[in-house]
Amino acid sequence: MATNYNYHYQIKEELNTESSIIKSPELYNYDPRDIYEAAMNLAAEPLTNGEESPFSSQSPNSTHARLFEVISYLQSLIGYEINLVPDNVWIQLLRLRGIEPKTTKYPIIELEFGRSQRDLDNNNDVYVPLGTKIYSTKYESRFVITTSELLISGNDLTGKVPARLNQKGKTPDIVKNEYSINRSIAHLSYVTNTGVILQEGFDGESINDLVKRVRDKENQRERIVTQRDLKQFASENGVEKSNILTNTFIDKYGNSHPQPVTTLFVYKREDQESIIPRLKFKLEEESLIGHEIIPKFAIVVPITGKISIKLSSDSKRLDPFDVVAEVIDDQVNPPNGEWGDQKYKDTLIQNLESDPRIYEAIIEDLYIEDLEGELINEEEKTILNNNNLTSNQKFDTINVMPWYLFQIQGSLQVNKIN
Amino acid sequence: MGNEIKPKKVRSLIGKSWSQYPPHKSNGDLNIVAGTPKVISDILSVILTKKGEASFFNPEYGVNPDLFSPLSEYDPDVFSSKVEEQIRTWVDTIESVSVSTSRSARTRVLDGLMIIINFRIINSPTNNLLTFDYYTYQGAIMENDIDSFLNNVAIEDERFKGLNNGN
Numbered sequence: 001m002a003t004n005y006n007y008h009y010q011i012k013e014e015l016n017t018e019s020s021i022i023k024s025p026e027l028y029n030y031d032p033r034d035i036y037e038a039a040m041n042l043a044a045e046p047l048t049n050g051e052e053s054p055f056s057s058q059s060p061n062s063t064h065a066r067l068f069e070v071i072s073y074l075q076s077l078i079g080y081e082i083n084l085v086p087d088n089v090w091i092q093l094l095r096l097r098g099i100e101p102k103t104t105k106y107p108i109i110e111l112e113f114g115r116s117q118r119d120l121d122n123n124n125d126v127y128v129p130l131g132t133k134i135y136s137t138k139y140e141s142r143f144v145i146t147t148s149e150l151l152i153s154g155n156d157l158t159g160k161v162p163a164r165l166n167q168k169g170k171t172p173d174i175v176k177n178e179y180s181i182n183r184s185i186a187h188l189s190y191v192t193n194t195g196v197i198l199q200e201g202f203d204g205e206s207i208n209d210l211v212k213r214v215r216d217k218e219n220q221r222e223r224i225v226t227q228r229d230l231k232q233f234a235s236e237n238g239v240e241k242s243n244i245l246t247n248t249f250i251d252k253y254g255n256s257h258p259q260p261v262t263t264l265f266v267y268k269r270e271d272q273e274s275i276i277p278r279l280k281f282k283l284e285e286e287s288l289i290g291h292e293i294i295p296k297f298a299i300v301v302p303i304t305g306k307i308s309i310k311l312s313s314d315s316k317r318l319d320p321f322d323v324v325a326e327v328i329d330d331q332v333n334p335p336n337g338e339w340g341d342q343k344y345k346d347t348l349i350q351n352l353e354s355d356p357r358i359y360e361a362i363i364e365d366l367y368i369e370d371l372e373g374e375l376i377n378e379e380e381k382t383i384l385n386n387n388n389l390t391s392n393q394k395f396d397t398i399n400v401m402p403w404y405l406f407q408i409q410g411s412l413q414v415n416k417i418n
Numbered sequence: 419m420g421n422e423i424k425p426k427k428v429r430s431l432i433g434k435s436w437s438q439y440p441p442h443k444s445n446g447d448l449n450i451v452a453g454t455p456k457v458i459s460d461i462l463s464v465i466l467t468k469k470g471e472a473s474f475f476n477p478e479y480g481v482n483p484d485l486f487s488p489l490s491e492y493d494p495d496v497f498s499s500k501v502e503e504q505i506r507t508w509v510d511t512i513e514s515v516s517v518s519t520s521r522s523a524r525t526r527v528l529d530g531l532m533i534i535i536n537f538r539i540i541n542s543p544t545n546n547l548l549t550f551d552y553y554t555y556q557g558a559i560m561e562n563d564i565d566s567f568l569n570n571v572a573i574e575d576e577r578f579k580g581l582n583n584g585n
Contacts, residue, residue: 032474032475033475036475044433052433052434053434054434054435054436054448054450055434055435055436056433056434056435057432057433057434057435057456057460058433059433059435059460059508059509059510059511060473060475060476060479060508061435061438061459061460061463061464061508061509062435062436062437062438062459062460062463063435063436063437063438063441064435064436065435066438066472066473069472069473069474069475070474072474073474
């Protein structure tokens with residue numbers, strides 16, 4: 001029986017001419033012999049103390065050679081299996097990680113059409129329909145296709161229109177005036193490409209590119225899933241100090257459950273207009289579905305009072321107020337210090353006494369500053385009042401909440417004990 | 419400090435290797451061999467490995483006959499030259515080698531053949547004479563366990579203890 005092999009050659013020919021079929025590179029590029037040699041070389045390296053390695057012989061007769069051979073051979077089998085996995089499977093897996101491959105793009109260039117003065121005088125309009133092909137003067141196979149209509153009429157001599165190349169992928173070298181062969185349009189004086197590239201072509205992403213993008217994304221911590229992510233994200237967006245609280249509710253049996261609501265408390269009211277909208281936008285885009293993250297501002301409680309300090313013998317001449325102010329500014333006042341510190345007085349004394357210039361510090365009195373003063377604006381005043389924080393309230397009576405930050409004011413009195 | 423002058427780390431010509439005969443000592447440590455025992459271990463490796471049995475990258479490695487391969491393939495002279503060629507190819511620390519077979523009263527198998535390998539290690543003035551029962555030549559895989567086999571390995575007509583650390 002005669003067999004017809006024409007189809008084989010037909011397919012071969014088609015594959016040769018079809019430019020969009022590109023052999024994909026192997027995902028897992030593995031040469032077992034290279035790995036074997038590398039392992040043997042590594043094993044033969046002298047030990048760190050300069051002694052000869054017990055595996056210094058590189059002949060294939062030894063047990064270690066057999067072992068490396070088997071390992072690298074088995075690894076190559078795994079590599080072969082991995083290479084058999086279709087690209088679509090990887091793409092779906094990467095989609096689970098939140099990464100979609102970027103598709104190929106056509107390069108889009110700008111074409112200029114023109115008509116002669118005589119045609120203008122004779123009122124001969126030039127109409128360039130959508131999908132007009134303009135051929136390259138350099139390559140027979142290349143042409144561009146207009147992506148919108150163009151009508152040159154009235155007093156216009158020229159008109160510009162975008163056009164895409166017939167091949168997807170990276171933009172080839174395009175010379176000015178390359179696309180100027182018109183085969184269909186009447187009354188046209190000339191057509192040419194202006195040299196402007198409106199959109200660069202793109203080859204599309206390979207699996208390797210995608211994998212790299214996933215890794216980059218992981219490294220950049222673009223996601224917001226855990227509290228650490230959220231904190232990192234906030235600090236990257238210019239938040240000086242942040243505190244994250246997850247709400248819990250207690251059911252009738254007394255068990256506590258985490259609620260899908262996380263509150264991000266942000267310090268520094270001055271940046272309010274810029275930070276909160278940005279945070280909200282980003283959080284909507286990146287956070288877990290069904291999990292709400294609410295950005296809020298910290299409540300800064302202005303504190304004043306009276307502190308007595310005893311300076312150490314070397315620092316007797318210093319101004320006690322300056323010393324205390326410096327320590328408080330460096331260690332205690334926001335953005336330093338802890339959120340909602342219930343042992344705030346102890347922290348304050350500890351920080352003061354850890355300074356070598358201060359021998360002893362005693363808090364005589366600590367209370368909320370007079371809220372009627374000029375330095376505190378109305379908005380803050382109402383927030384403080386809504387939280388039952390009133391003027392001259394003693395510090396010990398404050399019900400400390402985790403989103404409070406205490407800020408010692410300049411009206412603090414500092415006494416010096418001798 | 420900084421860039422001290424240090425002697426280059428050199429690798430000895432023969433080197434050390436992890437022996438296959440046997441791979442471990444009696445105390446469980448790896449059997450690392452060097453010098454003459456290392457060369458003998460290499461020789462045993464080549465001639466006790468079946469062609470294509472172990473080496474993925476060197477399919478020509480090995481000389482051991484198949485269990486049921488016809489004996490007619492293994493004329494003693496041809497076999498000797500085959501073994502010699504394999505040793506020359508794969509044991510690169512040998513300067514000269516000659517292989518012969520003989521019937522010996524020491525063999526424990528009827529009509530057993532003893533293989534006699536006369537080799538000289540590179541940069542060494544003396545020849546070594548390695549002899550052991552090559553049972554597989556009879557068309558049967560070694561009938562004894564590896565320890566008894568190794569007990570039968572002799573160099574210069576004396577029992578060779580170098581491979582399994584004298585145990």
